[in-house]
Amino acid sequence: MTHTPRRLALLALVVVAAGALSVSFGASGLGPADLWRFFLGEADPTTRSILLQLRLPRAALAALVGGALGLCGCTFQALLRNPLAEPYVLGVSGGAAVGAVAVVVTGIGLRLPWSLPLGAFAGALAAMALVLAVARRASPGRMDTRVLILSGVIIGAFFNAVILLLLSIADVESFRSAIFWMMGNLSGADWGSTGLLALLLVPAALAVFSLARAFNVLSRGEEVAFYLGASVQRVKLTAYLAASLMVAAAVAAGGVIGFVGLIVPHAVRLAWGNDHRLLLPASFLAGTAFLLLADTVARLVLAPAELPTGVVTAVAGVPFFVALLLRGGRR
Amino acid sequence: MRGTAASRDWRPVLEGRDLSFIHPRADEPAVCRVSLSVSPGRLLAVVGPNGAGKTTLLKLLSGSLTPQDGGVTLDDRALSDLGDRERALAIAVVPQSESSPFPVTVREMVGMGRYAHLGPWERSGDRDRAVVDDAMARCAVAEFAERHLGELSGGERQRARIARALAQEAPVLLLDEPTAGLDLRYRMELFHLLRELRAAGLGVLVITHDLNLAARFADRLLLLDRGRARARGTPDGMLSRESLEAVYDWPLRVVPHPGPGSDTGAPQTVPLRRDDP
Numbered sequence: 001m002t003h004t005p006r007r008l009a010l011l012a013l014v015v016v017a018a019g020a021l022s023v024s025f026g027a028s029g030l031g032p033a034d035l036w037r038f039f040l041g042e043a044d045p046t047t048r049s050i051l052l053q054l055r056l057p058r059a060a061l062a063a064l065v066g067g068a069l070g071l072c073g074c075t076f077q078a079l080l081r082n083p084l085a086e087p088y089v090l091g092v093s094g095g096a097a098v099g100a101v102a103v104v105v106t107g108i109g110l111r112l113p114w115s116l117p118l119g120a121f122a123g124a125l126a127a128m129a130l131v132l133a134v135a136r137r138a139s140p141g142r143m144d145t146r147v148l149i150l151s152g153v154i155i156g157a158f159f160n161a162v163i164l165l166l167l168s169i170a171d172v173e174s175f176r177s178a179i180f181w182m183m184g185n186l187s188g189a190d191w192g193s194t195g196l197l198a199l200l201l202v203p204a205a206l207a208v209f210s211l212a213r214a215f216n217v218l219s220r221g222e223e224v225a226f227y228l229g230a231s232v233q234r235v236k237l238t239a240y241l242a243a244s245l246m247v248a249a250a251v252a253a254g255g256v257i258g259f260v261g262l263i264v265p266h267a268v269r270l271a272w273g274n275d276h277r278l279l280l281p282a283s284f285l286a287g288t289a290f291l292l293l294a295d296t297v298a299r300l301v302l303a304p305a306e307l308p309t310g311v312v313t314a315v316a317g318v319p320f321f322v323a324l325l326l327r328g329g330r331r
Numbered sequence: 332m333r334g335t336a337a338s339r340d341w342r343p344v345l346e347g348r349d350l351s352f353i354h355p356r357a358d359e360p361a362v363c364r365v366s367l368s369v370s371p372g373r374l375l376a377v378v379g380p381n382g383a384g385k386t387t388l389l390k391l392l393s394g395s396l397t398p399q400d401g402g403v404t405l406d407d408r409a410l411s412d413l414g415d416r417e418r419a420l421a422i423a424v425v426p427q428s429e430s431s432p433f434p435v436t437v438r439e440m441v442g443m444g445r446y447a448h449l450g451p452w453e454r455s456g457d458r459d460r461a462v463v464d465d466a467m468a469r470c471a472v473a474e475f476a477e478r479h480l481g482e483l484s485g486g487e488r489q490r491a492r493i494a495r496a497l498a499q500e501a502p503v504l505l506l507d508e509p510t511a512g513l514d515l516r517y518r519m520e521l522f523h524l525l526r527e528l529r530a531a532g533l534g535v536l537v538i539t540h541d542l543n544l545a546a547r548f549a550d551r552l553l554l555l556d557r558g559r560a561r562a563r564g565t566p567d568g569m570l571s572r573e574s575l576e577a578v579y580d581w582p583l584r585v586v587p588h589p590g591p592g593s594d595t596g597a598p599q600t601v602p603l604r605r606d607d608p
Contacts, residue, residue: 083432210451217443219433223426226395228499229419229447274433 004278011285015063018292022059023051025296027304030055053190061189062295062309063288064197065254066264068205068246070287073261074268074280075208075243078215079236080145083269087247087261090152094159095127096120096251097182101163104178105170116181117193117252124248131155132240143236184257184310186295193253200249207242208280211235215276257310259317260287260294270324290317342371342532343421345410345503349401350391361387363558364401369503369534374525376545377538379555380579385538386427388555389507392536393424405503419447423501425493427508437483437491438476441467444498463498469524470494471517485512493521497528504528506537510544522548546570547594554578570598 024032028050037043038051072087080089087093103119134151135143163182167175214235217225222232250257265283272278291309294316298307346368353360362384369375369392377385390396392403394410403410405421413421423444444466445459467473470490480488489512496504506525510518522544529535529550539545545552546566554562554569556578562569572585582603587596 081432213446213449213451216435216439217446219431219435220440220443221429221431223395224429226415227393227419227422227424227426228443228495229416231415269433273439274435275439 003272007272007278008281008285011282011289015285015289015292018289018296019059019063022062022292022296023055026050026055026299027306028054057191057194058186058189058295059292060191061186061194061197061253062291064194064201065186065250065257066260066291066294067284067288068197068201068250069257069260069291070264070283070285071205071208071280072243072247072250073287074265074276074283075215075239076261077265078218078276079239079243080149081219081221082145082149083266084262085149086258087243087250088156088256088258090131090148090244091127091156091159092124092244092247093251093256094156094163095130096124096248097256098159098162098166099123099126100181100252100255101166101170101178104174104181105166107174117188120181120255121248121252124244124251127155127159128240128244128248143233143240148240180308181255183308184255184313185298185306185308186254187306189253197249197253201246204242204246204249205284207238208246211239212276212280215239215280216274219274219276255308255310257291257313259313259321260291263317263321264290266321267324270327341421342502342534343406344371345369345392345403345405345422345534345536347388347392347398347401347403350388350398350403351400352387352391352396352398354387360558362391362398365553365555365558365560366401367392367553367560367563369505369536371502371534372529372532373551374529374535374537374549375551375553376549377536377553377555378540378542378545379561382557383555383578384558385555386507387558389424389505389536389538393422393505394418395424416447419499419501421501422503422505423496423499425496425504425506425509427511429492434479434481436477436479437467437472437494438463440480440491441472441494441498444495444500447499462500466494466497467491469497469527471520486514486517489513490517490521493524502532503534504536506535508538508540510539510541518544542570542575542600543588546599547588547597566598570600575600 024035030047030050034043034047038047069087076085076087076089077083099119099122100116103115108115131152135148139147167178170178214230217228217230218232218235225232264287265279268279268282268286272282294312295309297316298309298312301307348366350362350365351360352362365388377388379385387396391398397411405413410418441463442455445455445463448459449455464473467476470493472487472491472494475483475487480491489509493509510521513521518541525535525537526548549566551564552566552569553560554574561578562574570585572583575583575585584601584603585598586601588594588599
């Protein structure tokens with residue numbers, strides 16, 4: 001616990017460095033020197049507008065989505081007492097994808113500017129409400145963890161079938177853009193979507209941070225947590241609602257970006273242990289840094305074309321995680 | 332909510348009256364019309380065969396289960412009227428077993444005992460750390476403070492769990508088979524610790540299969556059999572060959588503890604071999 005402030009400060013530095021890197025490089029060929037001139041107020045109008053309208057909002061969105069996914073992964077792992085849980089485990093991504101794909105396939109997405117993220121958000125919320133309703137109905141008064149996982153997996157599978165159904169009736173162009181959205185990318189970033197995400201994220205993240213000690217006792221089992229004074233049902237419901245809201249917002253803004261929520265909390269666990277007072281904020285910051293870097297790579301590898309960010313997180317994240325596991329196993 | 336000096340002298344009586352509980356889909360009640368009280372400065376041992384309802388009784392007393400009949404009170408208040416944290420400040424429980432997918436260190440584990448003393452945004456202070464250090468020292472786990480629970484022996488883990496309950500600083504302590512997995516020395520150490528806590532004014536209830544240590548250390552015993560209180564009283568009065576043979580369905584003798592020591596003469600149960608004449 002005494003290391004907490006120092007470790008979080010270290011991570012915050014990494015986030016700042018990743019942010020600077022992300023803003024410094026891009027398809028337009030502006031480099032770190034231009035960024036420096038921008039900060040000194042000496043940049044020309046084109047540089048200013050590229051940085052202010054494109055790179056900064058994109059970096060901010062990557063940071064928020066990455067942080068949200070890292071924090072949610074950690075929260076779902078604590079809630080379900082399962083180290084393999086990730087933000088999408090409870091069908092939230094499936095619901096979001098149904099919403100987004102429906103908007104794309106029906107052509108609404110071309111006519112109304114905000115309809116795709118809104119559709120994704122509505123789908124995610126609907127999925128979450130459905131999973132929660134089933135779990136509470138099947139295990140009255142106690143929201144059984146196994147029932148929650150099962151209903152999440154089943155409802156997720158149903159949504160996947162609905163997505164395939166929608167895609168099979170879609171024309172080529174909307175098929176392509178729907179698939180691209182599902183692979184996760186942040187190219188739609190602007191200050192509006194970033195600001196909205198931040199607005200949802202802040203209260204939900206604060207609610208989760210306030211549960212850090214409750215997650216610690218909950219990790220010893222619900223009976224032990226009860227004896228230690230935790231209001232188990234209230235903690236579980238709060239965590240579920242706050243985390244699902246964050247995932248819904250993150251998916252709406254950035255599509256389905258996998259692996260961040262699974263890998264980031266695990267990396268922090270392996271390095272610094274399982275005290276949620278450190279683990280939760282550290283997962284947020286590490287998720288932020290990880291997605292900033294992944295998105296930078298996604299923009300650069302095929303420049304001026306872009307890779308979906310979700311592809312980069314998976315391709316880069318998996319070997320990194322395997323290396324961590326092997327190192328942890330030897331310890 | 333912070334434990335004040337005044338509340339640390341609070342010595343409530345935890346009392347269960349006519350407690351009955353039937354598990355869902357069970358035919359027979361697990362606990363049937365059992366009354367008992369855990370009083371300050373007293374050590375009560377609950378004994379009885381497997382499946383007698385000892386653990387269910389503990390869960391009823393701790394609020395983890397709600398009795399279908401009868402009620403539990405803490406001094407004059409119904410246990411169900413207490414908030415979760417308020418209850419944890421009054422009653423600490425060491426359940427039979429627990430597991431976690433996330434490894435923690437002994438210090439983190441014992442620190443969890445402070446949960447009810449701290450608000451959600453409150454950081455643990457010097458007093459919390461002192462209480463945790465003291466609890467670890469009393470349970471002889473201070474030397475492993477920074478090790479992970481998974482690296483410890485079963486007995487060491489068990490002592491860490493008891494230390495966590497002590498860090499709760501609750502005036503009532505309920506333990507479910509705390510000596511399971513402990514070797515001879517630590518079984519003795521544990522019962523001595525329970526005696527110390529009793530002398531400090533705590534009300535202690537311990538579920539145990541060790542009739543002999545229960546007879547030497549407890550003030551009173553409660554013998555449960557198929558959910559019912561079969562016998563109760565001081566060890567001398569209650570541990571008779573007849574009642575034990577009937578409850579355990581096994582031939583045995585009850586002999587006085589040969590001494591030396593202040594507990595010389597305490598009734599000791601010796602089960603006989605089946606093939607002995």
